Amino acid sequence: MLDRTLIRDLALFARLDDAALDDVLSEAGSQRYAAGDVVFEQGEIAERFFVLLHGRLRVTQMTSEGQQIVIRMVAPGDLFGIARVMQRPDYPGTATAVLESVALAWPMSAWSTVVDGHPAFAVNAMQIMGERLQEAQLRIREFSTEAVERRVGHAVLRLARQSGYPEDDGVRIDFPISKQDIAEMTGTTLHTVSRILTAWEAAGLVSTGRQKLLVRNPHHLLLIADGVEAALAK
């Protein structure tokens, strides 16, 4: 049996008492994934849903023409693989560990059991869906109204917020991330990302390396992402 302290502090399980937590955990199993391992694949029948405890995942989608896009990065505490809640039999994307990761997994059937048995859980889950929906709408707005450089700026800042830890001279993105990844988050090409980051590097805003990214001046970067920079140039 898993220990309830594993999940006690997660938003999804807020306001559940110890008995409820134990009840929920009784149906869960824990899984370990090495960096590079695939948790589930796009199109696969969605038999389980997950909560990430440790590590970091990348959720991608492949279009029919073979173009890949990054849907989101999953951080510890996040719920993922909830295809069934969205009325889908299969996973709409592929989840890959980018760091050594640990996740709790429940059979999809447990979803209704848990929702029915614990009203607070349903409320929490709805809140999380609401946050996701807001986030998605924000990205749509970025795509609709911002040129590439600003979108890349917002993506980098989002990464720093979600997965950054402070270092001597900036905020380090704490998992390996390639220019290709950033391109797939922002709807551009790795070439354009490379050029933009090179320019930012020259301006002292970031430091980049092979799958490495350090944000040195988040404040200035925010000005670029919000279009202040471009407005001043006029």
Add this chain to the structure above:
Amino acid sequence: MLDRTLIRDLALFARLDDAALDDVLSEAGSQRYAAGDVVFEQGEIAERFFVLLHGRLRVTQMTSEGQQIVIRMVAPGDLFGIARVMQRPDYPGTATAVLESVALAWPMSAWSTVVDGHPAFAVNAMQIMGERLQEAQLRIREFSTEAVERRVGHAVLRLARQSGYPEDDGVRIDFPISKQDIAEMTGTTLHTVSRILTAWEAAGLVSTGRQKLLVRNPHHLLLIADGVEAALAK
């Protein structure tokens, strides 16, 4: 007191019995809006949530730089204005009637009452949020991977599916929609939309007029939207 037959067939109220429907309706009021009326405005404190019974609404968002985008069109049966569920005190967008419309309105406080009192409602609401989230992710994928013409194609087809009624020689979009509206749905300019639609008109795919749109050949349009056309040209 409103009649329960108004809402009995809506997805949001599926699997609620008559007593429950009456209970839910007891807190609701019905509102009428003329074409052009604003139901709620971006930034306003979200005091109510709504279900559209008749008509059609356009939900828009204004960016800090004054650019407007169309978030979605609301069709009869749709839930809208649920900011609170997303943990927001205010409405993130503005809802405007584009046709004479009728909506049911509940005080936001009724949300928790209804969710708590009727577990089936919570499940339905979650499903709806899931569908929205999927829809949003689809749009993100379109923005990431498709050029303007394909995005406009998908937007027009979506409109035809959601708000089209069959006419002699095609599917008519049943509310006034401008090129500017389509531009704001697809992240382009009205100029580009105008050029694209003119080209499609010449090819017999659509007929356009001032705030009018008739899809004459959805099948061919789908080929364009899915990129088959462009692929063949190579």
Add this chain to the structure above:
DNA sequence: CGGATTGTTGAGGATACTCAAGTTAGGTGG
């Protein structure tokens, strides 16, 4: 050390934007 993955940089070109000048449709008021 060799191969593979990741990243850099340049040149050229297409797409779609901006700017600009008009036209058309529809509603309003005299």
Add this chain to the structure above:
DNA sequence: CCACCTAACTTGAGTATCCTCAACAATCCG
């Protein structure tokens, strides 16, 4: 009912952004 006014739309010209194609360099891993 007609003249006018405005909002919606069309079309052209010029151009910026960003993509594609291409070649090469750096880094990592086994």
